[in-house]
Amino acid sequence: MVDHNLIKKLSLSFFKGLHCNLKPEEIKKMTWENQDLFLKQTVKTALFKKYPCHRDFCVRFFKMLIQSLEPEQEVHDDMYTFLCNIMKTSINDFCYRHYVVGNDFNNIITIKETKNMVLNGTTGLKTWEAALMLSDWALCHKETFSNKNVLELGSGVGFTGITVAKLCDITSMIMTDCHSDVLNTMNNNIQVNLSDFCLKENIKTNMYTNGGKSIGVMLLDWNDTEELSLPYIPNIVIGADIVYDPSILQSLLNVLLMIHKINNNVDIYIASVIRNQDTFNEFLKELELKCFKHEEINLSNNGLIDWDNSINRCLLKINKIS
Numbered sequence: 001m002v003d004h005n006l007i008k009k010l011s012l013s014f015f016k017g018l019h020c021n022l023k024p025e026e027i028k029k030m031t032w033e034n035q036d037l038f039l040k041q042t043v044k045t046a047l048f049k050k051y052p053c054h055r056d057f058c059v060r061f062f063k064m065l066i067q068s069l070e071p072e073q074e075v076h077d078d079m080y081t082f083l084c085n086i087m088k089t090s091i092n093d094f095c096y097r098h099y100v101v102g103n104d105f106n107n108i109i110t111i112k113e114t115k116n117m118v119l120n121g122t123t124g125l126k127t128w129e130a131a132l133m134l135s136d137w138a139l140c141h142k143e144t145f146s147n148k149n150v151l152e153l154g155s156g157v158g159f160t161g162i163t164v165a166k167l168c169d170i171t172s173m174i175m176t177d178c179h180s181d182v183l184n185t186m187n188n189n190i191q192v193n194l195s196d197f198c199l200k201e202n203i204k205t206n207m208y209t210n211g212g213k214s215i216g217v218m219l220l221d222w223n224d225t226e227e228l229s230l231p232y233i234p235n236i237v238i239g240a241d242i243v244y245d246p247s248i249l250q251s252l253l254n255v256l257l258m259i260h261k262i263n264n265n266v267d268i269y270i271a272s273v274i275r276n277q278d279t280f281n282e283f284l285k286e287l288e289l290k291c292f293k294h295e296e297i298n299l300s301n302n303g304l305i306d307w308d309n310s311i312n313r314c315l316l317k318i319n320k321i322s
C-alpha cells in the first residue's frame with residue numbers, strides 16, 4: 001500500500017539535505033511501490049534531472065537508504081542505478097538546492113549555490129539561514145510587500161529576493177550585490193525560477209519583466225556609493241545576513257542614509273543571525289547615532305520555509321526618526 005505521508009516525509013528530508021533516518025517501523029513500510037513513489041517525487045523529477053543536488057549528499061543519502069532497506073526489503077533497481085550514476089559524476093563547487101515552500105512539491109525555489117561558506121573571496125555564494133528566516137517571515141506578511149518597490153542589499157545567490165518576487169505581489173524587486181560571481185549566479189537563479197520573465201540588459205541593470213512585475217539585478221557596492229541611482233524609488237529595503245563584518249558597518253549605514261534621502265518613508269527590514277553580539281550591538285549603536293529607530297520583530301518559525309529555530313537571531317524594522 002502506498003504511504004503518502006511517509007514518502008512525503010522522506011522526500012522532504014532529501015530536499016532539505018537532512019540524513020536519511022528511517023525508523024524500523026517505517027523501513028517495514030518501504031515496499032517497492034513506496035520506493036518507486038519516493039524516486040518519482042525526487043530524483044526522477046524533470047526539475048532534479050535538470051538541476052541536481054550536491055553529488056556527495058546524494059551519495060550519502062542513497063547509501064544510507066539502501067543500507068537500511070536491504071535487510072528488510074527488495075531494493076528498487078532504480079535506487080542502485082541512481083547511486084551508480086551519481087557516483088560517476090565529478091565533484092563540483094556548485095550544486096542546486098531545492099527549497100520546498102510550505103511542504104508543497106509544486107512550489108519549489110531552486111537555487112544554484114555552493115556549500116562553502118567562502119568561495120572566490122565572497123560569502124555570497126551560499127544561502128544563509130537569515131535568508132530563509134526573512135523569506136519565511138515575508139511569506140507570512142505578504143501584505144507588507146503588496147504593490148511595493150523592494151530593494152535588496154547583499155542579495156547573495158538570491159534566495160530571499162527571488163522568493164519574495166515570485167510569491168508576493170510586489171511591483172518591483174531590485175537585487176544587489178558587490179561581487180561579479182555572485183551577480184552572475186543571482187542572474188542564473190532568476191532565470192531558473194522565473195523563466196516566464198523577459199530579460200532586458202543595460203549597462204547598470206539586468207531587468208526581468210513579466211506583466212506589471214519587474215526584477216532587477218544590479219551592482220551595488222556599499223563602499224562605492226558616491227551617488228546612488230536606482231531604477232525605482234524603493235518603499236521597502238530588505239537584507240539578510242548583512243550585519244556580520246565590523247569593517248563594512250559604516251558603509252552599510254551610509255547606504256541606508258542614501259536610500260533614506262531618496263525616500264524618507266522607506267521601511268528597512270534586516271534579518272541577522274547573531275554570531276558576534278559585539279558586532280550586532282555596534283550596528284544598533286550606529287543606527288541610533290545616525291538617527292535611525294529600530295524595532296525588533298518577533299521571528300518564529302512559520303513553517304513555510306524551513307529554518308533552524310534554535311539559532312540566536314533578530315529581525316529589525318528600521319526607520320529614520322526625522
Ligand SMILES: C[S@@+](CC[C@H](N)C(=O)[O-])C[C@H]1O[C@@H](n2cnc3c(N)ncnc32)[C@H](O)[C@@H]1O
Nearest residue numbers: 123124127128131154155156178221222240241
Ligand atoms: C553572508 S552573505 C548573505 C547573502 C544572502 N543575503 C543570504 O542571506 O543568503 C553577505 C552578502 O553581503 C554581500 N556584501 C558584503 N560586502 C558588501 C559590500 N561592500 N557591498 C555590497 N554587498 C556586500 C556579500 O557579497 C554577500 O552576498
